[in-house]
Amino acid sequence: MSVNNLSQLNGLTGNTPLHAVSAHHAPVTSISESLGQMSAEKIIEATNVSKWYGSFRVLTEINLTVRKGERIVICGPSGSGKSTLIRCFNRLEAHQQGDIIVNGIRLHDKMRNVTDVRKNVGMVFQHFNLFPHMTVLMNCMAAPMWIKGVSEAEARKTAMRFLERVRIPEQANKYPAQLSGGQQQRVAIARSLCMEPAVMLFDEPTSALDPEMVSEVLETMTSLARDGMTMVCVTHEMGFARAVADRVIFMDSGKIVEEGAPNDFFTNPQHARTKLFLSQILSH
Amino acid sequence: MLYQDTVESEVLVHKPWFIAAVFAVVLAVFMLFNLTGTTFGEFMRPVIGDPEQSGLYGRFAIAFMITVVFCLNVVFIAFAPLKVQVGIVWLELLLLFLAFFDSFNLSLPFISENLPYLITQGVVTTIYVSAISLVFASMIAIIAAVAKLSSNGFAYAIASFYTSFFRGLPLLMQIYLIYLGLPQLGIIMDAVPSGILALSLCVGAYMTEIFRAGIQSIDRGQWEASRSMGFGFGLTMRRIILPQALPVIIPPMGNMFISMLKDSSLVSVLGVWELTFLARTIGQPTFHHMEMLITAAIIYWIMSACLEVAQSRLERHFARSKVR
Numbered sequence A: 001m002s003v004n005n006l007s008q009l010n011g012l013t014g015n016t017p018l019h020a021v022s023a024h025h026a027p028v029t030s031i032s033e034s035l036g037q038m039s040a041e042k043i044i045e046a047t048n049v050s051k052w053y054g055s056f057r058v059l060t061e062i063n064l065t066v067r068k069g070e071r072i073v074i075c076g077p078s079g080s081g082k083s084t085l086i087r088c089f090n091r092l093e094a095h096q097q098g099d100i101i102v103n104g105i106r107l108h109d110k111m112r113n114v115t116d117v118r119k120n121v122g123m124v125f126q127h128f129n130l131f132p133h134m135t136v137l138m139n140c141m142a143a144p145m146w147i148k149g150v151s152e153a154e155a156r157k158t159a160m161r162f163l164e165r166v167r168i169p170e171q172a173n174k175y176p177a178q179l180s181g182g183q184q185q186r187v188a189i190a191r192s193l194c195m196e197p198a199v200m201l202f203d204e205p206t207s208a209l210d211p212e213m214v215s216e217v218l219e220t221m222t223s224l225a226r227d228g229m230t231m232v233c234v235t236h237e238m239g240f241a242r243a244v245a246d247r248v249i250f251m252d253s254g255k256i257v258e259e260g261a262p263n264d265f266f267t268n269p270q271h272a273r274t275k276l277f278l279s280q281i282l283s284h
Numbered sequence B: 001m002l003y004q005d006t007v008e009s010e011v012l013v014h015k016p017w018f019i020a021a022v023f024a025v026v027l028a029v030f031m032l033f034n035l036t037g038t039t040f041g042e043f044m045r046p047v048i049g050d051p052e053q054s055g056l057y058g059r060f061a062i063a064f065m066i067t068v069v070f071c072l073n074v075v076f077i078a079f080a081p082l083k084v085q086v087g088i089v090w091l092e093l094l095l096l097f098l099a100f101f102d103s104f105n106l107s108l109p110f111i112s113e114n115l116p117y118l119i120t121q122g123v124v125t126t127i128y129v130s131a132i133s134l135v136f137a138s139m140i141a142i143i144a145a146v147a148k149l150s151s152n153g154f155a156y157a158i159a160s161f162y163t164s165f166f167r168g169l170p171l172l173m174q175i176y177l178i179y180l181g182l183p184q185l186g187i188i189m190d191a192v193p194s195g196i197l198a199l200s201l202c203v204g205a206y207m208t209e210i211f212r213a214g215i216q217s218i219d220r221g222q223w224e225a226s227r228s229m230g231f232g233f234g235l236t237m238r239r240i241i242l243p244q245a246l247p248v249i250i251p252p253m254g255n256m257f258i259s260m261l262k263d264s265s266l267v268s269v270l271g272v273w274e275l276t277f278l279a280r281t282i283g284q285p286t287f288h289h290m291e292m293l294i295t296a297a298i299i300y301w302i303m304s305a306c307l308e309v310a311q312s313r314l315e316r317h318f319a320r321s322k323v324r
Ligand SMILES: Nc1ncnc2c1ncn2[C@@H]1O[C@H](COP(=O)(O)OP(=O)(O)O)[C@@H](O)[C@H]1O
Pocket: A053, A058, A076, A077, A078, A079, A080, A081, A082, A083, A084, A085
């Protein structure tokens, strides 16, 4: 894995057995270039966001805008506030200062319509968090039926469509515990997609997986990106970041330290902290 | 089932030293009792002569006989497959109990004469008092459990006071308090509703803790996933959390149900004609105490056994999502 990443970073395109991810390298970049980002509507807009846990400041004046069709990768050392930040975007966590506007709705303490936000924001967790008492199919049908109120037949059709999209339609009637980690994570992705969200948040989706399952999940995410899904991914998969991201954001101690296009970010990091982090993550 | 290692373990009761040890212990235990005056003595008459006169020899012979039967039994059962083992041991224990009851010289005609009434009046009352109380108790328990887990101080205080009070007072006292105390407040209730109220409140308090533990046993990630998909609190609770908590809740709930079935006998102090009340009032005037008590006991046991079966069915049903 690390060898692959390094070779990509050094711009080598030799015969190293690359990840499936890198296969999509070319089309992805071309899509993002053709999108004309500046004009696209803003899906997430965070201005001066700060958050405290008691007296401990987790997030310090974060500014981040995610436009439609943009793919953003957030990385940084453990405990730097990456999860906290993206969990603020669907208000699983409350921020105390600043403004977060998601899909045109401002997130604040007294909001009654938090469901309006959440049904448009898909989230994929490190530990999948599938509902173990429901079949794979039911996991995918639940939200459309209970939140959007679509009919069972239609929910089933949508669910099967997205299970095919993540290439596990044959597991539809199994329970999550009968699936491998990679399969579970792909179901989790399909489950979020069934709500046809405006943006997908990924919180280290591959870091609980065995190495050989990482690529199947990354492949799924890459193909989502290719189809123009707006994505915010917390991940340490630098190969994925390089192939897919429009912007890479580096966080440390609750601040955005550096942000830039993947090429600049990996080949020419500006800050000492970023350099240190990259050297650590790529040399293990 | 406990975790089973794949290493083959030897059957303990097929080892000579073990059987010898068991033999010695059982023999010693039975030597402690003088059984010559009982049915055993009569049974051994051909060997030991008049049981009364046989003395230490008779005592030893009886103990030896029992020990041999016991050990043979154990050794043979060990050869059988699991299900057969369970069946045989159940049957044997049951027969022992029946033999024990039989030693009271019960009047069977008296039992069969009163049994229909005991069932149509007593059992029916017991079942409906318990069943209604169960429904109310479960509803109270879910609400109180959520209140105890909430961050609302008011709700928490009421719920914790409730569980503390009703778990802390003897049920009998609660029944009297409700039946005799509520009229002081101008609320007059019949015996049956008072009994149901007392049972619901008391059992609800215990169940609160069961529900709370069940809800808390569910991983935080389930809440997060559910809420992040836009499910509200009620929907999350009903469709995601409680269904997963049920397998955790069911064994202690089975306990609750069974003990409640029997605790319902306490409302007999209010003159409710349930099983225990009838057993006592029918038995007393005719001095057939034991007949009625033992009959009632067996009926309680049968009802509890039905609940046990229901419980194991439910457990199996909920185990299906755990398969790998
Ligand atoms: N509920 C909480 N209470 C207090 N501190 C927390 C809580 N959750 C996270 N933290 C702290 O906030 C910091 C950021 O956490 P997190 O966002 O999970 O980091 P990351 O995802 O980048 O590893 C960590 O130092 C963590 O210890």
